[in-house]
Amino acid sequence: MNRLEFMQRLEALLSDISRSEREEALQYYNDYLNDAGVENEQEVLDAMGTPEQLAKVIKEGLDDNGGQGEFTETGYHNEAYEEEVKNEVVKKEEKKRLSGGMIALIVILCILAMPMLVAALSGIFGAGVGILGGLLGLFVGTAAMGIALFVVALLLIGFGIGELFVLPLVGVCLIGAGILVAGLSMFFIWITVWLWGTAFPWIIRTVVNFFSRILHGKKGEAA
Numbered sequence: 001m002n003r004l005e006f007m008q009r010l011e012a013l014l015s016d017i018s019r020s021e022r023e024e025a026l027q028y029y030n031d032y033l034n035d036a037g038v039e040n041e042q043e044v045l046d047a048m049g050t051p052e053q054l055a056k057v058i059k060e061g062l063d064d065n066g067g068q069g070e071f072t073e074t075g076y077h078n079e080a081y082e083e084e085v086k087n088e089v090v091k092k093e094e095k096k097r098l099s100g101g102m103i104a105l106i107v108i109l110c111i112l113a114m115p116m117l118v119a120a121l122s123g124i125f126g127a128g129v130g131i132l133g134g135l136l137g138l139f140v141g142t143a144a145m146g147i148a149l150f151v152v153a154l155l156l157i158g159f160g161i162g163e164l165f166v167l168p169l170v171g172v173c174l175i176g177a178g179i180l181v182a183g184l185s186m187f188f189i190w191i192t193v194w195l196w197g198t199a200f201p202w203i204i205r206t207v208v209n210f211f212s213r214i215l216h217g218k219k220g221e222a223a
Helices: 003-013 017-037 038-048 052-065 079-164 170-215 218-222
Strands: 070-072 076-079
Touching: 003 017, 003 038, 003 052, 017 038, 017 052, 079 170
Parallel strands: none
Antiparallel strands: 070 076
């Protein structure tokens, strides 16, 4: 079938659609064949199928798209409408998948992960409490040691002063030992002050920021 016969047959098959749509269709396919060139004309005609097939596709496209589309080599199409239909199908499929087995799987995974999550949080909280307790014990211990050594130093110096009038050598040794113990007591007192004023607040801030990052993410870092 040559071009003239093809177009005459297509025009006859499209006689039941509106005149404007028929003329637009015939004009489109005539232009399409012109663009293909004489040397490719028969190949293009074969690719479009028979006039009956092409007329059927055109009519179905006009019915489905309400005339709001354009002619193509494969019939009449409305890309916006077809894309919308495709998106609707995809959304329905996604909704169907999510509302079925996916939700059940998510719920099961959450239930299974809950004990592990609780255990992990409990472990982290316990470690934090343990660290704070150990630091508090260290603070109390150094403070108690400093005070105790200071009392011992006062006693040694007092006994040494008393012995100076009886046994001067013993008195001098006791006073020297008292001064040495007093130096040790000052060292422990200094450690206590350092822990209380510098190390202890820094560690508390570090632990609080650590838990804040775990619980609040970036908000904890900003805090």
